[in-house]
Amino acid sequence: MSVSYWLDTSRSNSAIDVDVCVVGAGVAGASACYWLAKEDPNLSIRLIDKGAVASGATGRNAGFITCGSVEHFHRLCEFRGKEEALKIWQFSEENLNLLRSEIIENCELNIGFEEKGSFSLASTEEELAGLKHTAELMDEFGIHVEMVDEPGVRSRVGAEDFVGGIKYCDDASVHPVKLVEAILERTSLIAKDFKVLPFHEVYSIEEQDGRQEIKTQKVTLNCDLVVLGTNAYSKVLFNYFEDKIYPTRGQILMTEPVAPFMEGPCYANFVLDYFRQLPSGEMIIGGFRQLQKDSEIGYDDQTSPVIQSALEEFLQKHVPAIRGKKITHRWAGIMGFSADGQPMIGALPANNQVYFLGGFTAHGLGLAFHSGKCLTDMIFGREIPEFISARRFS
Ligand SMILES: Cc1cc2nc3c(=O)[nH]c(=O)nc-3n(C[C@H](O)[C@H](O)[C@H](O)COP(=O)(O)OP(=O)(O)OC[C@H]3O[C@@H](n4cnc5c(N)ncnc54)[C@H](O)[C@@H]3O)c2cc1C
Secondary structure, three states: OOOOOOOOOHHHHHOOOOOOEOOOOOOOHHHHHHHHHHHHHEEEEEEEOOOOOOOOOOHHHEEEEOOOOOOOOOOOOHHHHHHHHHHHHHHHHHHHHHHHHHHHOOOOOOOOOOOOOOOEEOOOHHHHHHHHHHHHHHHHOOOOOEEEEHHHHHHOOOOOOEEEEEEOOOOOOHHHHHHHHHHHHHHHHHHOEEEEEEOOOEEEHHHHHHHHEEEEEOOEEEEEEEEEEHHHHHHHHHHHHHOEEEHHHEEEEEEOOOOOOOOOOEOOOOOOEEEEEEEOOEEEEEEEEEOOOOOOEEOOOOHHHHHHHHHHHHHHHHHHHHHOOOEEEEEEEEEEEEEOOOOEEEOOEEEEEEEEOOOOOOOHHHHHHHHHHHHHHHOOOOOOOOEEEEEHHO
């Protein structure tokens, strides 16, 4: 984005002077604000977004807070080795523990938080064999899982045409926008000077005399430290992200409510597709971006007929309770994928006072809160795990 002289109204407002500006009010930016305020409540912090709070991927996701990564655990062990795969799993387990202890237990808002675990369903004997392998490895590491047979899938989550599945007993789900509101509310209670500036698109961040100058069309901010929580949109601000965080579209549809029938949220097809019933009875289903790999890359947040039809067909085929039910909502959002599926936390090589966290690869609710803590560790000179450090790409 560039802004003409005529449209730049920031000159008529005096510049805002603060310690830290966090750009991007999704779950990552909100988490960064929380942990920075917790580290030093005297920091003055501004959280800036081009749209409303959580208007990016955070406000468009399915609300699964799942442990692990984009791969079944046995595949993660194959690619990364058992030791690192376990560290990756434990990182996301700790994300949920931290959300519980720091936010949810202290929260008076109803954020739709449910701890029902999650299921991964197999359509083929081959995928089921992989899930059994995952279960064996998890037993070895003391992670709480349960294999479910075909009748079990039918009776516990109301899904047909699967040969079986696994239940990850410790997963959770949430209303993602309410979660961000809860994180921001907790931050306001801790920080002496914290404000959110929605509808302020940042178009330039530059170092000026040792400080950072952030420009929006309405106001200029000067600060010592910048945190980018802009995820998929990061490369619009800095070229550095061009080959590191890839904008990838995800799509969802929602049906009218039906009586509760699912024990917990479900994944299918190697974690690519997912469906869950909300506490209020509506069903949401997302995924199928594998059908249109090329058009699912980029910033267009329209839904596409091909993927929406596939989502409908999936529900018709696999979830009898939903047959004939009205579809009430369809939407899409833009996620930030990293090259190896793990988050990226670091500082820009060209300006080491601009930090970032992103690349959550469809798992931001399961990763971003803990990542915000690690980002704060990094800013304050403490070590962070190598598998989330941006150093791994340099
Ligand atoms: C359909 C779909 C389903 C998903 N389901 C799940 C799920 O069930 N569980 C899960 O864990 N994850 C899921 N995800 C992924 C999850 O939503 C993301 O990983 C997570 O929201 C990333 O959070 P974020 O804060 O990094 O990014 P975002 O939420 O995208 O936040 C980035 C923010 O930066 C702002 N911004 C960008 N550029 C600028 C600028 N120049 N100036 C000011 N502001 C700017 C944007 O407006 C946006 O609000 C899903 C995503 C989609 C799209």
